[in-house]
Amino acid sequence: MAQLKDSVIIQPKSRIKAGEGLNKGEYKFFTSSNTQSKWLNQYQYDKPALIFGTGGMASVHFCDTPFSTSTDCIVMYAKGNLNLEYVYRYLESHMYILENGFKGVGLKHISKEYILSISIPEVDSYQQESLISSARKIDEIICARQNQLTKVDELVKSMFIQMFGDPKSNPNSYDIIPFNDCVEYMGDIGSNGANKVVVEHLDMKDEEDYALMVRFLNFTKNDFIDDVKYVSKEAYDFFKKSQIFGGELIICKIGSAGQNYVMPYLNRPVSLGLNQIMVRINSKTIMPYLYQYLNTDYGKQLIESCINGAVTKSITKTELKKIPVIVPPTELQEQFVTFVKQTDKAKLVIQQSLEKLETLKKSLMQKYFG
Structure with a gap:
């Protein structure tokens, strides 16, 4: 070494x-x-x-x-x-x-x-080159699959514009309401008490325990199995105001502020980790529509306008609540959701292929590094 x-x-x-x-x-x-x-x-x-x-x-x-x-x-x-x-x-x-x-x-x-x-x-140069060559080949295939996922996402974005028009100009003159009017509940880990109280009850650990404590890293890596943290039942019960069950909008508060994902359904107790905001919505919008709206170029501009800080960027619940949201008729939102569900099936097949490739890559690294 x-x-x-x-x-x-x-x-x-x-x-x-x-x-x-x-x-x-x-x-x-x-x-x-x-x-x-x-x-x-x-x-x-x-x-x-x-x-x-x-x-x-x-x-x-x-x-x-x-x-x-x-x-x-x-x-x-x-x-x-x-x-x-x-x-x-x-x-x-x-x-x-x-x-x-x-x-x-x-x-x-x-x-x-x-x-x-x-x-x-320390290994000889032949072993190093062999590892690098094999890893590159797998990475090329992984990159191709990731490009396929990108194209599917682009298809969804294109359909959004086709159905609802450019949200910046709102050509169909749909109603516009503040984000807060779409919210049934908005919270974070701080909703459970002062910082001192949160720290006292936060027992995040690597070992399997009662509940998963989801970090923003899990969303960016789409990994809710391997690189995960856990909390005890006592901690999960204490953080009852930041328990998540699937389908919530999760927004990063610090660092990659404003970046957002929809929480998947994991069929297990899950608690929201640090530096994130969770949002449950009411019936005025449907989550796939709202998520796509926030991730249009216009939606990203709206979120960017809420972000503070030059070095460490951050966003607050107060600022998020002010974002204007265009609300098309529910029937049209439902049609869009049906389309998204179809593309999700295609994405699932590609993601399963990616998972197999990642497993193959891990096996390769295990072979070389033990």
């Missing part, structure tokens, strides 16, 4: 804020997110590198083309003959090593010193 500090060179820190990323651009732009989805038209780094996110959740990337990063990233070049992609493959399959380095209350962070102290197994 060799420590990273002996084999890498830390690069100067970026001063670019995460919010400056573009939806399209010439060069990849990495933030503290575990997915790379933003771009810039200029680059800061031009050598193969490891990129570590330092705030929020554990993330590591490898890039061998010119790229840029936000200020909440650490970039490392190789010293000598170290194969950085091999290091990336090891850490990608052992994310708990990075996760264990995140410390602090609220938005946790990982230190440069912790990352540099990580030990990497």
Whole structure:
């Protein structure tokens, strides 16, 4: 085993804020997110590198083309003959090593010193290249499946516009109401009491227990089985104002503020974790319609206007309640929901294929790293 500090060179820190990323651009732009989805038209780094996110959740990337990063990233070049992609493959399959380095209350962070102290197994170059080649082939197929999912999502967005028109102009002159008028209940873990009381009752653990405590990481990774946390029945019962049962809208409060998902039905007790808002809606809107509305370009603009903070972005329940929501006739919403359900069936088949590929990839990593 060799420590990273002996084999890498830390690069100067970026001063670019995460919010400056573009939806399209010439060069990849990495933030503290575990997915790379933003771009810039200029680059800061031009050598193969490891990129570590330092705030929020554990993330590591490898890039061998010119790229840029936000200020909440650490970039490392190789010293000598170290194969950085091999290091990336090891850490990608052992994310708990990075996760264990995140410390602090609220938005946790990982230190440069912790990352540099990580030990990497030493194997010969032939084994490294064999691992990398196999992993790349699986990643290519995974990428193809993910592109299929993206196309299905684009089809849903297209149908939304076709049925309801561009929400920014509201060409059908549908009623507009504040988001709060769609809400039956809105809460978060803080709804159960003051911060001190919440901390005293929060016994989140890795070992299987009575209830799952869902984190926003579970939504971004679509993983409610492997990388999960649990709480006791006592904690679940105490946090009764943030129990979730499936079908709620879950909104990130801090970091990726405003990003939102619909809670799946897990058929087990589930409690809402930190830094999230949960929303149950009344009969004025139907969740698939409301979710799609909030994730149109216009909906995202409305949410963005509610976000505060330059470095650490955040959104509050008070601001969310003010968002204007277009409300088409219920019958039309129901027609859209029927279409969404059909596309969900297609997505399920693709996702099942993805799960098999991820299992294959894990088996490959197990073979090489034990």
